[in-house]
Amino acid sequence: MERIVPIGNGTKGAARRWPLYGSAASRAIERQAAEGLPPHALMQRAGQAVARLARAWRPHARRVLVVTGGGNNGGDGWLAAALLQRHLRGIPGASVQVWPLGPTARMPDDARWAWAEARAAGVDVIEAPTPPATPADLIIDAVFGLGLSRPVDGPARDALRWLHGCPVPTLCVDLASGLDADTGHWWIDAPPQPGGPRITLSLLTLKSGLFTGLGRACAGEAIWFDDLGVAPAPQHAPDAWLATPSRWPDVPALRRAHASHKGSRGDVVVVGGQLPSASDGVGMAGAAVLAARAALRAGAGRVYVGLLNGEATLPPWDGGQPALMLRTAQAVLASALPEQAVVVAGCGGGASMAEVLPALLARAPRLVLDADALNALGPAAREGARSPAAPGDPWALRRAAGWRTVLTPHPLEAARLLGTDVAGVQADRLGAARALAHRLGATIVLKGSGTVIAAPDGAPIVNASGDGLLASAGTGDVLAGLIGARLAHGDANDLPAAIAEAVAAHGGLTQRWTGAWPPTATDLLD
Numbered sequence: 001m002e003r004i005v006p007i008g009n010g011t012k013g014a015a016r017r018w019p020l021y022g023s024a025a026s027r028a029i030e031r032q033a034a035e036g037l038p039p040h041a042l043m044q045r046a047g048q049a050v051a052r053l054a055r056a057w058r059p060h061a062r063r064v065l066v067v068t069g070g071g072n073n074g075g076d077g078w079l080a081a082a083l084l085q086r087h088l089r090g091i092p093g094a095s096v097q098v099w100p101l102g103p104t105a106r107m108p109d110d111a112r113w114a115w116a117e118a119r120a121a122g123v124d125v126i127e128a129p130t131p132p133a134t135p136a137d138l139i140i141d142a143v144f145g146l147g148l149s150r151p152v153d154g155p156a157r158d159a160l161r162w163l164h165g166c167p168v169p170t171l172c173v174d175l176a177s178g179l180d181a182d183t184g185h186w187w188i189d190a191p192p193q194p195g196g197p198r199i200t201l202s203l204l205t206l207k208s209g210l211f212t213g214l215g216r217a218c219a220g221e222a223i224w225f226d227d228l229g230v231a232p233a234p235q236h237a238p239d240a241w242l243a244t245p246s247r248w249p250d251v252p253a254l255r256r257a258h259a260s261h262k263g264s265r266g267d268v269v270v271v272g273g274q275l276p277s278a279s280d281g282v283g284m285a286g287a288a289v290l291a292a293r294a295a296l297r298a299g300a301g302r303v304y305v306g307l308l309n310g311e312a313t314l315p316p317w318d319g320g321q322p323a324l325m326l327r328t329a330q331a332v333l334a335s336a337l338p339e340q341a342v343v344v345a346g347c348g349g350g351a352s353m354a355e356v357l358p359a360l361l362a363r364a365p366r367l368v369l370d371a372d373a374l375n376a377l378g379p380a381a382r383e384g385a386r387s388p389a390a391p392g393d394p395w396a397l398r399r400a401a402g403w404r405t406v407l408t409p410h411p412l413e414a415a416r417l418l419g420t421d422v423a424g425v426q427a428d429r430l431g432a433a434r435a436l437a438h439r440l441g442a443t444i445v446l447k448g449s450g451t452v453i454a455a456p457d458g459a460p461i462v463n464a465s466g467d468g469l470l471a472s473a474g475t476g477d478v479l480a481g482l483i484g485a486r487l488a489h490g491d492a493n494d495l496p497a498a499i500a501e502a503v504a505a506h507g508g509l510t511q512r513w514t515g516a517w518p519p520t521a522t523d524l525l526d
């Protein structure tokens, strides 16, 4: 059994790249494993793993309440109840209660066997928890696991509303009941944020839905994994990969490179940051500066900022990072920078972005499109999807030239590009990122909890770092700058993997934060 998140520093699991599986692949792996094992062996191992983690996490819990559903997730719960009952037997005040939701008569074979074990061990079966509001020291949530793929209503929904609002420490078996294993969609109308301390133990496989969408919000402080002694066969291709913790930017490696110079670290130019015009007075230059500062901070050799809107006066320098080279976007376009540097386009670009985007699409072999660059290309990208071989289609030209294009949409920007809405994107983030990558022949970084990095080929990568502290203005600009710097370093051969390193490093910025107040985007770069 290993803890997957939060990611520890230097732990055994830290350097591993974890395969993620959805429900279909998990069931196929389970079927194959079960064929080579004695009856009920997997459920026995699952119940043992649950009981072991329960005891390790809450060693002093005396009153345990196990809430079970009618499938094999419930079976895991029944077996854990049996084992905990045996462990606590004879201890004054100890009790193990099971609250079955729904009839036990139609349970699958494994679960029926586990139910019989629990009854033989003498667990107390109850109809519903009675007040007080904290009926136990520990709750085990074993209602739904892989088997949930539709909304929950009726008594089960009421029970889950109670369970998820309960302040008692809760161990979720496989998945928090209500979470979709494939997508991280939440199937009940209760808040996904738990009412008390919570952890999740994923069994047999790590499910994709644990790490994106509402997965992390529902799973609690930690996600643990027990493979039940099963190694998936090669034919079971992962649906996604969990990103490894990032060692980038690798400061010791930069230190060792005695013979390097700023030119060998690569150039980044950020094009965006609309300056306020006399007519509208709206300026967004800070966004481009943030992206540029992030690129510089992450080790890019030279970083330029091409600000939009020539009417306004260009600030002479950035007082916070005087090493940045400020100029107008027109001056950038008049130079060879679009061809030679990694171009990060869009941060704070406003409506003016549309004027420079066609030139950047046509000229920049390494292009990161963020924010207003994405807004500027919305209809064009959709048009490209309908007729990808249309003459002059920049996407077809970029693909043919083997140029690198990275899009970093948040869910609303992705929804615009896909012609859907935010709910549609969030309901299946892996699918949305993959669809966009296929459509444009580009690499997509779909931001949000569990950022998804999807290329046209191969399984997507899901980022595991970061937390709610990233939900503030400017952090997206910082991410775009970090991706630019990562691509500027010459060794980004595996593009999605390289981008995943930048995304992981971005998430890691909040992990370092120890302040009493939430950080601003600028604070994260200090």
Ligand SMILES: NC(=O)C1=CN([C@@H]2O[C@H](COP(=O)(O)OP(=O)(O)OC[C@H]3O[C@@H](n4cnc5c(N)ncnc54)[C@H](O)[C@@H]3O)[C@@H](O)[C@H]2O)[C@@H](O)CC1
Pocket (backbone or CB within 6 Å): 030, 040, 042, 043, 046, 069, 070, 071, 072, 073, 074, 076, 108, 110, 143, 144, 145, 146, 147, 148, 149, 150, 151, 152, 153, 156, 173, 174, 175, 203, 204
């Ligand atoms: N069979 C085994 O040996 C193993 C089973 N495992 C466990 O088994 C789980 C999968 O078991 P199942 O396939 O039985 O699925 P679940 O136990 O997740 O759910 C199936 C049950 O939920 C009901 N259900 C589904 N959606 C519902 C809804 N919206 N409203 C009300 N009821 C609903 C179904 O009618 C069925 O009774 C895994 O998540 C894992 O916890 C693992 O421990 C691996 C080993």
